[in-house]
Amino acid sequence: MTYILGISAFYHDSAAALIKNGEIVSAVQEERLTRIKHDHRFPINAIDNILKQNNLSINQIDHICFYDKPFLKFERLLETYLSHVPIGFSSFRKSMPIWLKEKLFQKNLITTEFKKVYPSFNNQIHFSEHHLSHAASAFYTSKFRESLVLTVDGVGEWATTTISFGNENDLKMLKEIHYPHSIGLLYSSFTYYLGFKINDGEYKVMGLAPYGKPIFKDIIFKKLIILKKDGSFKLNQDFFQYSTGLKMINKRFESLFGIQTRKSNEKLKQIHMDIAASVQAVIEDVLIGIIDHMKGLHPTNNLCMAGGVALNCVANSKILKSKKFKNIWVQPAAGDAGGAIGAALALWHIHQNNKKIEFDKEKMNGSYLGPSFNSSEIERDLSNCGAVFTKMNEGDLIKHTAKLLSEGKIFGWFQGRMEFGPRALGNRSILADPRNPEMQKILNLKIKFRESFRPFAPSILSEDIEEWFEEPISNSYMLFVSDVSKNKRKQIPEKSKNLKGFELLDIDRSMIPSVTHIDFSARVQAVNYNLNKKYYNLINEFKKITNCPILINTSFNLKDEPIVCKPYDAYKCFMASDIDYLVIENYILSKQDQNII
Numbered sequence: 001m002t003y004i005l006g007i008s009a010f011y012h013d014s015a016a017a018l019i020k021n022g023e024i025v026s027a028v029q030e031e032r033l034t035r036i037k038h039d040h041r042f043p044i045n046a047i048d049n050i051l052k053q054n055n056l057s058i059n060q061i062d063h064i065c066f067y068d069k070p071f072l073k074f075e076r077l078l079e080t081y082l083s084h085v086p087i088g089f090s091s092f093r094k095s096m097p098i099w100l101k102e103k104l105f106q107k108n109l110i111t112t113e114f115k116k117v118y119p120s121f122n123n124q125i126h127f128s129e130h131h132l133s134h135a136a137s138a139f140y141t142s143k144f145r146e147s148l149v150l151t152v153d154g155v156g157e158w159a160t161t162t163i164s165f166g167n168e169n170d171l172k173m174l175k176e177i178h179y180p181h182s183i184g185l186l187y188s189s190f191t192y193y194l195g196f197k198i199n200d201g202e203y204k205v206m207g208l209a210p211y212g213k214p215i216f217k218d219i220i221f222k223k224l225i226i227l228k229k230d231g232s233f234k235l236n237q238d239f240f241q242y243s244t245g246l247k248m249i250n251k252r253f254e255s256l257f258g259i260q261t262r263k264s265n266e267k268l269k270q271i272h273m274d275i276a277a278s279v280q281a282v283i284e285d286v287l288i289g290i291i292d293h294m295k296g297l298h299p300t301n302n303l304c305m306a307g308g309v310a311l312n313c314v315a316n317s318k319i320l321k322s323k324k325f326k327n328i329w330v331q332p333a334a335g336d337a338g339g340a341i342g343a344a345l346a347l348w349h350i351h352q353n354n355k356k357i358e359f360d361k362e363k364m365n366g367s368y369l370g371p372s373f374n375s376s377e378i379e380r381d382l383s384n385c386g387a388v389f390t391k392m393n394e395g396d397l398i399k400h401t402a403k404l405l406s407e408g409k410i411f412g413w414f415q416g417r418m419e420f421g422p423r424a425l426g427n428r429s430i431l432a433d434p435r436n437p438e439m440q441k442i443l444n445l446k447i448k449f450r451e452s453f454r455p456f457a458p459s460i461l462s463e464d465i466e467e468w469f470e471e472p473i474s475n476s477y478m479l480f481v482s483d484v485s486k487n488k489r490k491q492i493p494e495k496s497k498n499l500k501g502f503e504l505l506d507i508d509r510s511m512i513p514s515v516t517h518i519d520f521s522a523r524v525q526a527v528n529y530n531l532n533k534k535y536y537n538l539i540n541e542f543k544k545i546t547n548c549p550i551l552i553n554t555s556f557n558l559k560d561e562p563i564v565c566k567p568y569d570a571y572k573c574f575m576a577s578d579i580d581y582l583v584i585e586n587y588i589l590s591k592q593d594q595n596i597i
Contacts, residue, residue: 002020002021002062002348003018003020003056003061003062003063004018004019004061004062004348005018005061005063005065005344006019006067006133006340006341006343006347007065007343008043008066008067008133008337008338008339008340008343009030009041009043009066010040010042011040011336012038012199012336013038013040013199013336014029014031014039014040014041014043014046014336015027015028015029015043015333015338015420016030016043016050016340017340017341017343017369018054018061018344019344019345020054022348022349022357023363024141024341024345024363024364024365024369025054026050026054026369027050027337027340027341027369027370027420028043028046028049028050028369028370028418028420029043029046029337029420029562030045030046032046032370032418032562032564032565033049033565035561035562035569036562037561037562038200042113044113044114044117048117053371057118058114058118058120058121059120059122059123063123063124063126063347064110064123064124064125064126065127065128065343065346066110066126066128066343067128067133067336067339067340067342067343068127068129068130068157107127126343126347126351128343129157129159130156130157131151131153131173131176131307132164132173132342132346133339133340133342133346134151134153134162134307134331134338134339135149135151135162135164135166135306136171136342136345136346136349136350137331137334137338137339137341137342138304138305138306138310138330138334139164139166139171139304140342140345140346140356140363141331141363141364142304142329142363143327143359143360143362144166144304144329145356145359146165146166146167146168146298146302147165147166147300147302147303147304147329148163148166148295148297148298148300148302148303148325149162149163149164149165149166149171149305150163150291150294150303150305150307150310151164151307152183152184152307152308152309152310153182153184153308154182154184154185154188155179155180155182155184158176158178158179159176159177160177160178160182160183160184160185161176161177161182161183161307162175162177163176163290163294165300166304168355168356169349169353169354169356170350171346171349171350179243180235180237180240181233181234181235182235183283183286183309184307185240185248186224186225186235186279186282186283187202187205187283187312188202188248189240190205190275190276190279192247193248193249193253193254193261193262193275194208194262194272194276195261195262195264195266195268196264197264199308203311203312204454205276206276206312206313207453208273208276208277208453209273209277209279209281209314210277210517210518210519211277211453211500211518212272212274212277212278212501213274213277214277214278214281215274215277216256216257216274216275219256219257219278220279220282221285223236223239223256224236224239224253225282225286227286231289231290231291231292231293231294232293233289239252239253239256240253249261258271268451268502280312280314280315283309283312283315284315284318287309287318287319288318288319288322291303291319291322291324294324295324295325301325301326302325302326302327302328302329303319303324303325303329304328304329304330304331305319305328305329305330305331305334306330306331306334307334307335308335308336310330310334311334311335311422311479313478313479313481313523314481314521316479316480317473317480317481320480329362330477330480331364332364332420332421332423332477332479333367333420333421333422334421335421335422337420337421338420338421341420365531366476366528366531366532367419367420367425367477368416368417368420368425368532369417369418369419370417370418371565371566373566373567373585375585375586378567378584378585378587379587381567382567382571382587385568385571386595387571387594388589388590388593388594388595389584389587389588390587390588391586391588392586392587392588394534394586397583397586397588398534398537398541399541400588401413401583401588402538402541402544402545403545404580404581405431405432405433405542405551406433406542406545406546408432408433408439410432410443410578410580410581411431411432411579411580411581412429412431412564412570412581413428413429413430413535413538413583414427414428414564414567414570414582414584414585415534415535415583415584415585416532416534418563423457423477423478423525424554424555424563425477425553426459426527426532426535427532427535428556428563428565429459429553429554429555430443430447430552430553430554430555430579431459431538431552431553433514433542433551433552434456434458434512434513434514434515434548434550435511435512435513435548436513436514437508437513437514438514439514439552440452440456440505440514440515443552443554446578447577448557448558448577449559449577450559452502453505455522455523456514456515456552456553456554457478457515457522457523457525457554458515458523458525459525459527459535459539459550459551459553460524460525460550461526461527461536461539461540461543462474462526462528462529464543464549465482465524467485468488468512469483469522469524470483470485470486472524474526475524475526476525476526476528476531477525478523480523480524481517481521481522481524482521482524483519483520483521483522484510484512484516484520488510488512489510489511489520490510490511490513492507504518511548512550514552527539556570556573558573567584570582570584571589574589574591575591575594579591
């Protein structure tokens with residue numbers, strides 16, 4: 001029996017993952033336990049939770065692998081500063097003490113962090129390269145015996161984009177694009193320019209894009225990025241400041257579009273929507289260019305993807321529809337958190353030469369890899385909160401919940417093991433009726449307390465996808481979009497055809513309007529009975545009542561908070577919002593029964 005612990009930390013979204021004889025048994029993000037969104041600190045809470053889940057001591061772990069190599073990252077930092085002397089000295093002055101004190105000698109730092117909690121800690125620590133960790137997290141969790149692998153993010157040590165080829169346990173890098181040329185940093189620059197947080201608001205840019213038109217696409221290709229015939233690209237550093245300063249962009253960048261960087265509290269205008277549409281279109285074109293080139297490198301029908309950019313579900317769908325590859329697998333935890341899984345798998349398969357087996361299923365287990373809670377733990381948490389709750393048998397609970405959902409009630413839904421990765425997939429979710437045209441606004445403004453334009457995902461029974469969506473993609477992880485079927489759409493009134501921007505939100509455009517984006521697309525989650533029996537049965541019961549096999553599924557959290565992990569977190573979120581009911585396993589709570597002070 002071999003246990004390998006993978007760790008990602010110190011930059012953003014720290015996490016830990018445990019594999020046993022090559023099988024993923026647990027994975028937890030630190031933020032879910034500390035309640036600090038994108039917590040980057042050493043994931044000691046996640047590690048401790050995983051050890052307790054699996055009844056292990058730290059010295060029963062055979063190997064520990066960190067997801068990148070700090071010395072290579074430091075080399076890139078130094079070379080970047082030296083190539084821009086004296087510009088960027090202020091940034092250099094701020095970052096060097098942190099690197100020299102903490103980040104550079106991470107083996108010592110990691111050992112120290114472990115010893116704080118486990119004084120007898122004496123394990124050897126291994127290091128994987130950042131993009132190798134991403135590539136491993138995608139290839140070794142896929143069904144494929146062999147596959148090309150594309151990883152795209154901001155930056156690892158040096159690499160920002162890599163192409164690899166995996167064959168059983170072998171995974172080799174074929175091509176790399178290096179810093180400062182980065183699709184991820186290009187998209188993050190626009191995220192910053194549009195007034196959203198870097199490494200957090202990129203999906204807001206994607207959600208904003210359909211409200212605009214890509215009128216600045218040519219300017220971006222002319223001034224900011226050069227796309228070459230071999231799929232490689234370069235960014236024009238005259239317009240960026242991330243290598244030398246404390247900001248992403250400079251005044252020359254702003255002058256291209258004629259407006260200053262938007263403040264976070266400033267109203268979104270049509271030009272912001274057009275800029276979002278433009279950079280989204282550029283990213284899609286660049287990725288398709290890379291894919292075109294990749295297809296000639298190895299004869300395979302399979303593609304795996306990871307890295308933060310792989311969470312762009314609209315771009316993923318464009319790649320799939322290009323028909324360059326027959327099968328595509330995207331790692332659900334494609335960002336840095338997933339690097340913890342990749343580091344552990346890379347050590348097992350590559351360095352220990354263990355062959356990849358079981359090619360009939362993907363290995364992420366629905367991403368249900370986090371902690372779960374038994375009845376005594378749930379009752380203890382709820383009682384300590386002063387909650388009023390009722391326990392029901394599962395069948396009655398599902399029927400009761402489905403009926404209330406069909407009547408327009410909103411539920412917090414807490415079941416089984418917490419999801420790993422950025423998406424709630426039916427275990428830590430807020431659920432509602434997608435047929436209600438007002439539900440998107442209600443959820444955004446009264447439940448999530450966030451921007452009204454933000455779309456929601458439909459969870460649909462896997463066997464009903466073809467009836468409700470065109471060119472459906474049966475993906476359980478919300479990583480692709482599909483268009484609502486034409487026979488499920490409603491005719492747009494003539495007077496509505498001249499609307500633009502957020503005015504388009506008021507159009508009732510389908511039989512499931514609250515999960516239908518303004519371009520008729522939706523980020524679909526296929527719910528499979530074998531992956532999540534209880535959630536499947538709930539949606540099926542809702543279908544029996546309404547003839548609609550779909551529920552709105554959004555993550556169980558408020559704005560700027562991580563997804564809930566524990567029963568206490570769920571109750572706190574329930575009471576701080578307009579959620580009507582909370583279900584935790586077989587316990588149900590009604591808002592009107594609670595003692596509200």
